[in-house]
Amino acid sequence: MASPPLGDAELLAGEAGLDAVVVDAVLCMRLREEAPPRPGEVVVFDASAIGEHRYQIDMAIRAIAEAGAVALIITNPGFDLGMGVQRLANRFGVPLLALADTDAMSLTHRLRSQLWAADIEQAAAVDSLLALLGQRRLDTVESVLDAVADLSAARVCLIGRDRSMVAGDPIEVGDRRLSSDGVYLVDHAAEAALHSTEIVLVPGEGTDYWLLGESEGSDGGQQLLRSLLQIGAWYLTAMLASVRVRAEGDARRRIAVLNELLATSDLHERDLQKQMLAMGWSSAGWNTGLYIKLQGADSARIIDLQAEMQERLRDAGLDGPLVERNDGWSGWVTEPAEPAVEGYASLVQRLGDVLAEFVSVHSGLQAHAGIGRPSPDLRGLRSSLTEAHEAALIANARSDAPSAAAHIDQLGVQRVLMGWFSSEDFARYARSILEPVLELDTGQELLRTLEVYLDASCSNTDAAQRLLVHRNTVTNRIRRIVEVLGVDLEDPETRLSLQLACRMLRVNRQPDRAVQDALL
Template sequence: MNRGVSLSAMLAHPSWHDVTLLAGPEDSRAVQRPVVAQDLAHPLPEEPADRLLVLLGGADRGDWRLDALLRRAHGAGVAALLVPGVTALRMSSTLLAERLRLPVLGSPDPLAAYLALERMTAEPGLLRAESTLRTAQVCARADETVDALLTDLGELLHRPVALITADARHLAGDPAAVTPAEQDTVARQLTGPPLPRPLDLPSGARLLTHPVGTERARPRLAVRLPARLAPEADAVAAALEVASGAVRERLALRRLDLERSARHRTSLLGELLRPAGGEIPDAVRRHAVEFGWRLDGWHTGIRIGTGPDVDVAGLRAEVTDAFAAERLGGQVVEQGDGWSAWTSTDQEPSTSDIERHAAAVRRVQRRLPEVLHAYVGVGRAHPGPTGIARSLGEAADAARLAQGREASGRFFHVDRLGLAQLLLAWTRTDTFQPAARSLLEPLSGEPGDLVRTLTAYLDAESSTAETAAVLGVHRNTVAARIARVQQLLSVDLADPDERLALHLACRTAVDG
């Protein structure tokens, strides 16, 4: 028996983009190979049951013989009728099709629709072979970038094509392949060995995936299909098998470029931070200019630390994108377990400039992927080429302190570094710790983790917005918690002495 396909799936296929349902139900009944009738008066072909009857001509919408054909087709078990044109049927024909539950389709080119269904049902092997050949041609002539290849592949398949991570995050291509709401569902289905597999989506669509490489953490090619159409799925799977090799090759070339550029940046920064004889050689200055690094003016260093297993070179683009999103024009260099960065200004920044800059760097930190668990330190502004090294050194000290400071959002500015170290030393004395615990005792057991909220609030210099960002809650929630703290402790946070005492006590609770 010929292989049948779903009528609703065919209506969602690109080859039937101009086919319209004129009357009757749009259901998922299986349609076998199509058969042809020349006109309304033409006898029905032999064995038309469960097949699409294609009327090539003589489909006058006002002709009574169209209603007669509907009755004859229904009596013969025809699955659906395709007529020329897409104008509406007359009311009597529409009601008859509804009563008979016989789908009536229209197309400006019924012969093309016939041929598309014929190939889908009778020649699925040919579809797969053509898909393989055309994909190979696309891979051969596409640009060397992954995005260009995925764009060309999407145009060939007429479907969203993307490259996703093993946990379903978007890397390249069409974001419509996997929506953010579907990411968790797809990630759960991608667990296990990296094998080609179809995934069912909550919307009823299907996602075909193919690994790019054999390692479990390797990315996957993904194509979104709106309906279950087995011949199309087979053809797309063949396309992905061919394309995966081309994508893997482009990723390898891009990786080589990334690592080469990272080595050059890291090496140049090392020469800048450790100049021979205390002076920066002319060759280093020239290379810095070639990289677009500014050496004059005032520089503020930023250190972004992360875990040892993070792909620092591969994720640099996300860091630079975060800086650009906050309009922080600066340089980002891969260094150790993280990135060293700095921004430059013509004049020495004022106090308000420093505060705005620190707030912008905090926002950069929040833009970074959560999987990085980034901790950030910011240095002071220093002038000239040697100022870059001085500020980055301060930023590294601040970052080391920030690494263990969850209450501050794992963020520290060097201007607070000296006070922070003094407070930490004071809060570790044997006489202060019992008093601090007693002072904060009324907050224990209260909902909302009031000690942590108070600590973050004092670290943020009473900024509810900044505290809300650190804690991941609404600013109204912070305000309500702080009001509750003042009520429970009978304190006035506007009083500097009471603020200092509470800040010391909170440091004991958090760090001790």
């Protein structure tokens, strides 16, 4: 049943006989007592011409059972076989399969070829895939996956480096192994074998995607799937690399225009308007700047995720330009009239929901966003984008969650603190009071524990839950920190000083060289 010719077949009854060994396939228009099937044979029965003589199906099931044959495949029944036939097949343990709109002779030939000339069938399938690729008829990732799946009768999909689904029929990977270091891998840990092969777009930079296949077929079917997946992987590598090159070129053009907008104090509006028009952008109206800070992804990954993020924002009603940065995206939405202040909370909620869903399907990524005030025209857009970047930095610094969004008007006191964080005087102060911990804590385990503990109002239980460790572990780490620093955490001013110092170090650990530079 896992063979390609039976990909659309429906098993109606006789599951008890599915473990029988098949030795041949025969086509019968009608079974006669003088010419019964032989042991191990699968009988293909064309029901399109039996008319009212449906009893022939009952006779065929009995004849197959008595002769020690294996199964009955009924093609083109054109009518409901009924419960009586199914009960009879179950009684004798004869697998009963139905297949509509199928040429019985062609089906029989393909089944026999798989049994007696498996290499020829495999070569024919490989040749079919190469022909489709050579004719340039498969011009999307989905079409390549569909072709491989149809020819192999297997589930096929493409996943990203974080094992998130990209395209195809979803396959649950779980704890099963995936290929690495260019070695094709078949994992037999589950009932269905999991095939995987890497797709590396830039040699030496690690795996970008995996092409997966899952099949319960015979050894010959597994070998066919392997051949088709390897050919598909080579083709997809070229296709996706070409897409990456085009995307990087488009990204460079978008970044150049955005950088000119942000970095030029005296805006040359006419020139910028022309460049923005060429990009399909508009700033005519009230512009609300957005900045999404993404952690856990390099610049190539950010480019790959650009289309997905833009689609998610569009679905949330945040439709506008989105430009790749070295640590995330800048963008804005434009409205004809000034947005109401009451709408800020809804905007933050929608953007927060987008980021939460995004990081939930991309393990290892964190996304924190900021929203600027709505301002008119180009100068207003520049101001709003700067505010959005600042708000994103604060949202990232103040949140332990993998995603969060904040509006600049929600961050009054925290903006003052951010200015303090960015000063070299406070940076030296923070490093000096935490220096004993920093020297001891090479993996920043103690520093992270202290920060979470203070944010959790000095609750060992809450801190342990956030850190995913035992409560006693938090207690022991805090005791060690107190001993090293020589401080009293019962003192409110001491707690505040340490909490601010931890926040400053978190901001400085971000990829921005300094907050003030990042705001440009």
